[in-house]
Amino acid sequence: MGGRRPRTGHDWKLLAESCTALLERLPELVDEHVGQLAAYSPVYGQVLPHDQQWREAEAAMRIGITAISAPRDSPRRDLQHAEEVGRRRARQGLPLELVVHAYRCAGYLVWDALMESAAGRDPERLAVLVRCATMVWSAVDAQAATASQAYLATERELRRRTDEQLQALLDALLEGQEAPGLAARAAAGLDLPEHGAYAVVVLRAERHDARDGREGRDGREGRDGREGCGRPMLGAGLRFIWRMRADCEIGVVALDAGQGLDAVARLLDGRRAGPGGISPVVSGLGELGRARRWAELALRTCPPDARGVVRLDQRMPTALVVSEPDLAGRLVSDVFGSLLELEPGDRAVLIETLDMWLACEGSAGRAAGRLYCHRNTVFNRLRRLEQLTCRSLARPRDLIEMTLALDAYRLAGGHG
Template sequence: MSDMAVSKATGGAVSGRHDLRDALDPLSEQIADEILHAEPVHPDTRLPAAVVQPLVRANLAEILAALAGEPSSLEPARKTGRVTAAEGVPLDLLQHAYRLAGLRVWEELARRLRSRTDTSALLRASSRVWFAIDRSSNVAVRTHLEASAGLSENMARTELLRGVLTGAVHDLETARRALGLPADVMLVVAVTAPGVPVVPAAAVVPPAPDGAADAARPTVRWLTHEGARLTLVAAPTSEDTYGALASLAARTRTGASRPFTRLADAPAALVEARTAVRSLPLGRVGLARYGDRPLDALLVADGERAAELATAVLRGLRDRDPRDEELLLATVEAWFEHGGSGTRAAAALHCHRNTVLNRLARVADLTGRDVNDPRAAAELYAAVRALRLQGEPL
């Protein structure tokens, strides 16, 4: 039955002064409050007010528009179904919320119509209210079921990918097909540090039908674990696998394993990727490939020994004012970065060459290590790198 047909069937009882849209705000506030403070069947699935209130208002606006004989898209009901499915809200609570809304809308309409003596008009108005409520409720329930099914499938694929990366899955050929990974390609595992901006809602996209995966372009599957993003990339060449990570690495600290071909090597590759991402100093974004920074990889692989090295070598600097310490550390880094050239280090630091040499002399006095002594310089460089790379393990 269309909105206009229902409006005619009620004899106009919901039009004119009986249009309830002027009560949208107080009604939506009342309904949201009742939903939020009702005794929940499952307390852990209660949604916060910041989520419930706008959903209630949007749904009620659509319902009241339908009562007034205007068309409605039912998009608020669909959104409600998606949100409640994603948050694990049971269907009975979702349906109860719509019943609450129906009762409050009918009470308000009955209050406005109680001066009428035409009982049949009240019955027709009641029929229209519950028709509008049921229509929104049915759409929300159907969307909830569809979204829940999709989430369940996605969660299953996520756990399958987790099993591949951790070595818990042994039937790797079946796993490859289920994840939609092409055969006979190069693989790379990547770890992106916590704080990835704007990621898709789904952790693992549904794979293409078996045999339909396009081996000519990268296939990316990922999940999140303790805030970090774990990614498995399949592509025709090693460079293609790294290229698929370029946009991600442009915004975040990302570490990638060496390329491999057997899915059985994924757990070892995950270890490499974790080491690689930790070889990027905190605050610096980019892609670190395992093997590109062998000294840094060694330092982060044994964080306890690296911390001891930094403390032992740099103790004299660490006892100074933090600003002075940072100035001397930055000078040491610039000197090493520019191949031991005082002139180029000075240009990078925007100071005179003699200033750089004087600072390095102070470092030698404070640490007992002169940058002109190869063995002392090696210890100094390793200690500074160890200090810069200290951070939480991923």
């Protein structure tokens, strides 16, 4: 086989003449092109006004036709223009499939017009055009590919900027900032109701690997399939939006009708997401700042060795203790003063007995079973505690002080 015949200078001359003649017909070609696009999809007209669409199509086709016969070493103005078009169409929101279709449609139209100009009248010119077919379609493919790459790059940048804007809105809400329309803008961007049931979860940073609780996606995320602050994540029917901080991870939970904090706690405990705190339910995005502070307070009620996730509404007494650390330290000293002077082992036994007795709702028998000792041993230890603290577990006020002092002692890592 002899291979393809190389294009001669004469071939390039005939191709250039054909392209120059075609430029004289450009207005009619643009009219036909715009009409074909409108027939293919009404989206073209929805994104671009007819006059603007016509002008941009005329410029693109003129540059494309000129590029066909340009010297091989000429700058690729057609590719530069395609890159600009790709960026512009991404910002305008025209689907990428329609951008590529427009290039293909224009390529077919130009090629058919070139062939028509030589068919039946100039066999030599027709033969040259046929030999140039591969080159022409390679140029069209390169233009479409360049526009696609520019489109995708611009789309990624737009998404990044959008996510950053949504993160800023969410952060402002979590910080409790007040600004006109802030909650409404966040609701629109996050695709969540402005008014509805929400809770906030705060997890310690060293445990943030437990974000498995975010697996799955809300159907509303599917419109662009990307992750990030701007899109709710689904877990056990609950929608979470997570924000990473240096020392913690914060999750906003959107609760549907019939869902409560029990479901949130079960999900996070099942994924071993703790230690963490869950706020009470608030009634809208505008209250996320308060909910975050409550969730942080709930987390502070967790002892240093805790691994679970706790709800503030179930830890109110302990929350009152941790919210005043100086007063909590004074409470421990006042209530457990003599107890703290004991040998560490002796002190630990008495503290454990009080803790278990409280956990068993004041049942010495149940506490004895968990402590693997006789119930009389439990009674003896409790009486000793009463003697050391000068308080009676039978008096409600004394019992409250003992309970709060025990919480403060635990939260301080077991040190008085």
